[in-house]
Amino acid sequence: MGKINVKVCLGTTCFVMGSSNLQELIETVPAKYGEAVEVLGVPCLGLCSIDWEYSRAPYVKVDNDVVYEATVEKVLSAIERKLGNE
Amino acid sequence: MFIDVDCSQLKKYNQNAYGDYFVSKRYPDEGRLIAVLSDGLGSGIKANILSCMTATMLLKFVECEVNIKKAAEIIMNSLPVCKVRKISYSTFSAIDCDDDGNVKIVEEGNPEFVWVRNNEIMVPEFQEVVSKEFANRKMKTYKFKVEKGDRLIFCSDGVTQAGLGGPRLRLGLRREGLIEILKDKLSKDNKISSSELSKYIVKQAKNIEIDGKPKDDVSAMVLYFREPRQSLIFTGPPYHQEKDPEYSRIFDNFRGKKAICGGTTANLVSRELSRPIATETTISIGNLPSCSHMEGVDLVTEGILTLTKTLEYLDTEIGNNENAGVKLVKFLLDSDCINFMVGAKLNQAHYDPNLPIEIEIRKNIIKKMAKVLEDKYFKKVSIQYM
Numbered sequence: 001m002g003k004i005n006v007k008v009c010l011g012t013t014c015f016v017m018g019s020s021n022l023q024e025l026i027e028t029v030p031a032k033y034g035e036a037v038e039v040l041g042v043p044c045l046g047l048c049s050i051d052w053e054y055s056r057a058p059y060v061k062v063d064n065d066v067v068y069e070a071t072v073e074k075v076l077s078a079i080e081r082k083l084g085n086e
Numbered sequence: 087m088f089i090d091v092d093c094s095q096l097k098k099y100n101q102n103a104y105g106d107y108f109v110s111k112r113y114p115d116e117g118r119l120i121a122v123l124s125d126g127l128g129s130g131i132k133a134n135i136l137s138c139m140t141a142t143m144l145l146k147f148v149e150c151e152v153n154i155k156k157a158a159e160i161i162m163n164s165l166p167v168c169k170v171r172k173i174s175y176s177t178f179s180a181i182d183c184d185d186d187g188n189v190k191i192v193e194e195g196n197p198e199f200v201w202v203r204n205n206e207i208m209v210p211e212f213q214e215v216v217s218k219e220f221a222n223r224k225m226k227t228y229k230f231k232v233e234k235g236d237r238l239i240f241c242s243d244g245v246t247q248a249g250l251g252g253p254r255l256r257l258g259l260r261r262e263g264l265i266e267i268l269k270d271k272l273s274k275d276n277k278i279s280s281s282e283l284s285k286y287i288v289k290q291a292k293n294i295e296i297d298g299k300p301k302d303d304v305s306a307m308v309l310y311f312r313e314p315r316q317s318l319i320f321t322g323p324p325y326h327q328e329k330d331p332e333y334s335r336i337f338d339n340f341r342g343k344k345a346i347c348g349g350t351t352a353n354l355v356s357r358e359l360s361r362p363i364a365t366e367t368t369i370s371i372g373n374l375p376s377c378s379h380m381e382g383v384d385l386v387t388e389g390i391l392t393l394t395k396t397l398e399y400l401d402t403e404i405g406n407n408e409n410a411g412v413k414l415v416k417f418l419l420d421s422d423c424i425n426f427m428v429g430a431k432l433n434q435a436h437y438d439p440n441l442p443i444e445i446e447i448r449k450n451i452i453k454k455m456a457k458v459l460e461d462k463y464f465k466k467v468s469i470q471y472m
Contacts, residue, residue, distance in 0.1 A: 010388055012390045012436060013441070015374075016443055019369065019375075025369075026367055026368065040365045041365050041375065043352040043386070043388070044349025044353055055435070
């Protein structure tokens with residue numbers, strides 16, 4: 001199985017809606033999963049402009065799965081699901 | 087040529103107001119710049135009022151090309167009279183110059199300016215003008231042409247008299263001492279900006295003073311005629327998406343420093359130019375999203391939040407961290423001519439009333455930023471809406 005890519009949207013909407021609080025992922029994920037999962041901040045996933053009516057920012061992508069209203073817990077469980085641990 | 091102008095000042099020791107006054111204005115349509123440095127009688131508030139009145143009035147007179155003798159007389163007649171000395175007085179240096187290097191200067195009472203070319207001191211010709219009404223007001227007028235790389239340094243007597251009466255320099259720094267400082271600094275750093283050079287002169291003057299306490303107001307105004315440092319900021323996606331390739335090409339072909347402010351904008355440039363975006367392994371630095379990187383682009387930041395913070399820094403003072411706003415401020419202040427490409431497409435999500443903070447319209451932020459950059463930092467700014 002390849003590396004799991006976690007992309008935290010750092011676009012304006014996501015940042016003010018809470019992606020600024022996801023810094024913890026950058027520290028906890030490598031400690032927990034080592035090389036198997038990589039977390040990066042990305043300029044903009046472009047999801048708020050499609051999905052804006054529902055205001056579900058901040059968005060995080062775990063590979064191609066979108067985590068809406070992302071929190072550290074939600075992202076960690078999405079990673080767990082991907083790894084087949086759940 | 088671009089005229090890089092700036093002034094640094096220090097207050098007289100124990101005073102709470104500057105007694106010297108600097109004012110400068112650019113006229114972009116004519117490629118013209120006027121700058122005035124005035125030193126008011128005495129120090130503190132009184133001197134501040136005199137020098138401020140002199141400088142602002144003189145700027146207007148020079149702007150309208152009023153006869154300088156007449157202008158100086160009007161100013162002298164308008165200044166409030168000092169209760170103690172029963173006189174009203176202020177000295178001044180005013181320069182009116184343009185992008186082609188044509189320079190006109192009028193000086194009264196301030197130390198003679200210094201003209202530096204290739205680290206040599208140039209000696210310009212001048213004419214003396216005497217006021218009929220005020221016989222003690224002898225003005226010197228100069229008219230000459232500068233070349234690219236030339237510098238003109240003006241100062242108040244707080245610089246040339248620094249250290250006066252001290253054990254090292256009984257007669258103070260004098261013009262000769264200033265020239266020595268200038269030559270030494272310019273031989274080591276011949277591309278130094280006017281802002282840095284003026285700060286350096288003032289700092290040296292302060293160091294020469296006994297106990298580092300200036301006994302007079304200290305001001306150094308520097309003009310540097312040079313090749314403009316161009317920069318381009320691409321922010322916001324174009325209103326018509328089909329124009330993305332065209333604007334990305336314009337951005338790519340620009341000769342100068344480049345920045346992208348906006349996640350969507352970064353993505354579209356990356357897509358059109360087939361250049362990947364590399365991100366940092368941090369989410370946030372100093373309450374702003376961290377920067378990304380793209381080959382051929384000097385700075386890539388998030389959009390509205392970073393621009394809003396940058397405007398705040400430009401308006402007040404620069405933040406004490408290394409966030410994207412601080413980086414953008416440095417990027418802007420390191421440029422002479424700043425070009426903005428502003429995409430008009432709005433992201434509806436930004437105007438959701440549920441967002442915890444109010445997000446301003448990009449166009450408005452850029453408009454305000456352009457005004458601050460022009461008025462406070464004397465930059466040349468152009469904005470293209472897309």
